[in-house]
Amino acid sequence: TNRPQELDEAVRRRFVHRLYIPLPSEDDRKALFRVMICNERHVLNDSDFDRLAGKTDGYSGADLSAVCKAAAMEPLRLLVEEMKRAGKSIEDVDNDSVNPISINHFKGPLKQVKPSVSPKDLVQYEEWDGLYGTMASHSMEENDGDDSDW
Numbered sequence: 001t002n003r004p005q006e007l008d009e010a011v012r013r014r015f016v017h018r019l020y021i022p023l024p025s026e027d028d029r030k031a032l033f034r035v036m037i038c039n040e041r042h043v044l045n046d047s048d049f050d051r052l053a054g055k056t057d058g059y060s061g062a063d064l065s066a067v068c069k070a071a072a073m074e075p076l077r078l079l080v081e082e083m084k085r086a087g088k089s090i091e092d093v094d095n096d097s098v099n100p101i102s103i104n105h106f107k108g109p110l111k112q113v114k115p116s117v118s119p120k121d122l123v124q125y126e127e128w129d130g131l132y133g134t135m136a137s138h139s140m141e142e143n144d145g146d147d148s149d150w
Contacts (some may be wrong), residue, residue, distance in 0.1 A: 004128045012132055020129035023117060029053040032061060036068040042067035052106060058115040070109035075099040079146055 001007065002016070012018065024032060030053035037044065044052075058063060075098050080090055 001090055004132070005124055017131055017134045018129075020125055020133050023058060024064070026053045028059070029056050029059065032064050033068065036065060037072070037101065041073050041098075042102055044101065044103060048103040051103065056115075058117070058119070059113075060115070060117055063113055063116050065084070066113045067106065067109045070113065071105045072101055074105035074108065075101060081092060 007015075033044075033049050033052050056067070059067070060088055067125045076093075079093060083090060083093065
């Protein structure tokens with residue numbers, strides 16, 4: 001849920017595992033951009049993915065998906081505008097006419113799509129996780145298998 005603080009204790013008891021999944025790190029965002037764009041024709045290189053990851057601090061996976069979808073539409077949108085100006089029909093468009101996605105196609109979407117999670121919300125999620133979250137970091141491995149306190 002995106003409102004864990006609104007769950008009462010009876011509901012919390014029914015969720016054995018309560019995990020807080022933080023926003024993706026810069027490396028995670030870079031990997032997500034690569035995965036989201038891999039099936040599209042593009043000319044993005046490592047430097048471009050680094051740049052995109054750096055410009056999207058605070059973005060969720062859903063936010064990144066919206067950016068990628070909008071960027072993927074940019075070459076087609078630009079081609080349609082060009083064809084309209086030239087008085088050509090949209091039916092004349094074929095796949096070879098559409099330019100591959102480039103870093104420039106992300107400029108507009110990055111201005112339009114903003115992070116959907118506020119820093120204030122993140123603080124609430126982290127506080128809730130500290131109180132009620134399942135502590136995945138307290139595994140038996142981290143205790144070196146020492147069960148003497150059981």
